Amino acid sequence: MTRDPIADYxxxxxxxxxxxxxxxxxxxEAEDHLRESEAAxxxxxxxxxxxxxxxxxxxxxxxxxxxxxxxxxxxGIVLAIGAAGxxxxxxxxxxxxxxxxxxxRPALPLHLFFGGLGVAVLTLCVAWTVWAASSARAxxxxxxxxxxxxxxxxxxxxxxxxxxxxxxxxxYTMYCVRNGEPPHQLVCNPHGTRDFATAELHALVCVGAALxxxxxxxxxxxxxxxxxxxxLGADGxxxxxxx
Amino acid sequence: MRSESLKGHLDMLILAVLRDSPAHGYxxxxxxxxxxxxxxxxxxxxxxPALYRLEGAGLLASSETVAGARRRRVYRLTxxxxxxxxxxxxxxxxFARSVGRMIAAPA
Numbered sequence: 001m002t003r004d005p006i007a008d009y010x011x012x013x014x015x016x017x018x019x020x021x022x023x024x025x026x027x028x029e030a031e032d033h034l035r036e037s038e039a040a041x042x043x044x045x046x047x048x049x050x051x052x053x054x055x056x057x058x059x060x061x062x063x064x065x066x067x068x069x070x071x072x073x074x075x076g077i078v079l080a081i082g083a084a085g086x087x088x089x090x091x092x093x094x095x096x097x098x099x100x101x102x103x104x105r106p107a108l109p110l111h112l113f114f115g116g117l118g119v120a121v122l123t124l125c126v127a128w129t130v131w132a133a134s135s136a137r138a139x140x141x142x143x144x145x146x147x148x149x150x151x152x153x154x155x156x157x158x159x160x161x162x163x164x165x166x167x168x169x170x171x172y173t174m175y176c177v178r179n180g181e182p183p184h185q186l187v188c189n190p191h192g193t194r195d196f197a198t199a200e201l202h203a204l205v206c207v208g209a210a211l212x213x214x215x216x217x218x219x220x221x222x223x224x225x226x227x228x229x230x231x232l233g234a235d236g237x238x239x240x241x242x243x
Numbered sequence: 244m245r246s247e248s249l250k251g252h253l254d255m256l257i258l259a260v261l262r263d264s265p266a267h268g269y270x271x272x273x274x275x276x277x278x279x280x281x282x283x284x285x286x287x288x289x290x291x292p293a294l295y296r297l298e299g300a301g302l303l304a305s306s307e308t309v310a311g312a313r314r315r316r317v318y319r320l321t322x323x324x325x326x327x328x329x330x331x332x333x334x335x336x337x338f339a340r341s342v343g344r345m346i347a348a349p350a
Contacts (some may be wrong), residue, residue, distance in 0.1 A: 029314060
């Protein structure tokens with residue numbers, strides 16, 4: 001028994017479109033195109049198998065057709081820029097803070113704050129640019145969700161780093177007060193295990209806050225994707241009702 | 244005709260093809276090929292990104308119908324699409340006149 005090239009093509013396209021809100025529409029459109037092309041080629045004298053194969057070849061590769069629906073590339077650009085910004089922030093934080101036992105630098109939270117703000121603004125600018133340059137509704141939706149994710153990640157990282165810094169600054173001040181020395185004239189070296197335990201607690205709070213931000217972001221993205229899928233489905237239903 | 248030459252004008256050609264009556268994707272490709280006597284025989288997959296782009300820009304609108312047992316998406320020109328087509332046709336005629344003068348054989 002020979003396999004149907006059109007069914008294979010559509011199955012492959014289905015796999016590649018997984019997770020896209022306009023998946024149903026693209027699949028239906030590709031199937032309609034391929035079946036009509038197959039019928040026309042059959043009518044012109046080709047055998048059924050040859051006609052199906054020729055229809056698939058004429059439409060083009062599955063990858064290109066899936067790409068035509070838009071979405072992943074645009075979201076990928078936004079995410080790549082957001083990820084690069086987040087990595088840059090962490091690298092800057094690591095470079096500014098050479099070791100735990102040293103005193104924290106007062107300027108570090110400001111750097112992180114403005115760095116995080118810069119990444120968020122840059123991400124939104126890129127998202128807007130891609131939005132304006134593209135037109136497929138799926139691309140726009142993916143860009144919005146990409147911007148949500150990037151902004152959420154950036155906020156989580158900035159929040160976490162800020163909390164860590166505040167915790168360390170508190171430890172440093174407590175240590176200096178205990179030793180009767182002005183904080184700005186010495187290098188702190190808290191050896192006590194209790195100090196480390198407190199720092200770990202702050203770190204856990206940071207991780208918790210970051211997870212909450214990420215969970216809220218994921219929920220917002222999920223709601224947005226569902227709303228978009230409902231809108232696309234509503235378009236099709238309205239058209240069917242008009243017939 | 245080289246497909247590279249055609250790509251820059253694909254949007255205008257699609258708008259022109261849909262000016263008279265709505266059509267689905269396969270029919271748009273067929274109309275392009277027939278109206279140009281086969282000169283515009285495009286790779287079929289290249290038409291869909293243009294259709295989605297034009298729809299997103301508000302120059303086309305689409306609706307779903309049922310053809311036999313299959314769902315079919317039919318595209319039609321919007322008012323903005325008609326305006327855009329008029330502008331692009333005027334630009335193209337001006338461009339073609341200029342190119343024609345440039346390549347005209349010397350008297």
